[in-house]
Amino acid sequence: MDALIQWGIFLFLLALGYIFGRRAERKHYRSIIEREDVFRHVVVVSSRFPPVGFSKHRADLVCGNVVISVDYFKTVVAGLRNLVGGNVSVYESLLDRARREAVLRLQEQATELGAETVINLKFETSRVSGNAGQAIGSVEVLAYGTALSRP
């Protein structure tokens, strides 16, 4: 009987995590794709040096920072994946969203500064574990670069 209750709670949390996590992910991807079109003109490159004709531009540090939480469903799939190994594709989509969102926020900041382009883009990522113990609670992705604006 105890085992049945435990399975019940587990399946309830799992369903909750799946339904809300999936909804949030879909909504987020839609918004990301939409905004990527909006900011397409703010070119972001990883080159360390300014392109020809930009040497007189003003340089500002811009960054975009995102923290996204894992849902229960993802942690369970990852936990099962832990036993057998392989790609944790549920986390891949989570990090993909975080990375793209961080670049979008960076582009937004660059736009506000009136920048034409952002060079030297870099990413940092870290785990915000909260009370998740050894497991992943949330992930933080920070994108930063040098915005070049016309003097």
Added chain:
Amino acid sequence: MTLPKGNPKIPEGINASEEHPLKEFLQLLVGVLLGLVVLVVTLGFLAGAMASLVPFSWESSLSPVVAMHVDGQQGDMDAAETALIELSQGLLASSLEIDVQGDDISSEVPPDALGFHLIDAEFPNAFATLGGQVVVTDELLDTVSSENGLAMVIAHEIAHVQLRHPIEAAGRGIVIQLTLSAVLGSSGNSMLGQVLSSGGALTSLSFSRDMELEADAWALAILRQHYGHVGGADEFFIAMDEEYSESAWLEFAQTHPSTEKRLDQIREAVIADRRSAALVELPAALVIEESADPE
């Protein structure tokens, strides 16, 4: 270096797979559960095979001390326990007279190692534990109306001891629990680990249910040897069925097979016996008066 006109459109499905997450989840869950079932069944069989290799003297050293815990009516309980021991010794002696083809299962356990105890408890129950200790609760005496019904219960516990079930169950439990916690402790998600290990534990219960049916079968053989028939063997189970009717679908979560299933096996034997001999009355000392019982 020249800059492009705009950022490239990011192609979907490269950095994050577009595969449905439920598909991955179900594949993993089915795979891991199947793996666990195979692991538990394999370990369960191995532990069962090893149990008969444990000398009974080792098992005896693990034997718990059974105390009577009586509140009031000490004299009645003493008399009842003496009668119970007498009946049990009779059944034990009969069990040794049964002709067994092949391996004699009862030969590993020295008959004088068995101990029989009556304890004061709220629930009708009987169990056999390590070292051949058989315990019957006084409440159980109320649920049977003939000696044959009580004899079936005692014979069932004697069967457990002779078939080495207590040490088998203990060994299997330890091995399976240790393995499950070693394998699942590393999954990083404590609740997932618990759920999966309860799945493994449920699988291991099937061994326990097999042992019950095996003990029932051997108990019927003892009864037939002792009384010449197995009439009345179903008394206790019918009483339990009426008192605590349980759902058949819950059986997978139980250590014991459903009462229905056990009654079927016993009824088959009763029919096969085709002898409706008279039942023996319960010895007077074992008839616990209502007044002796506070409830």
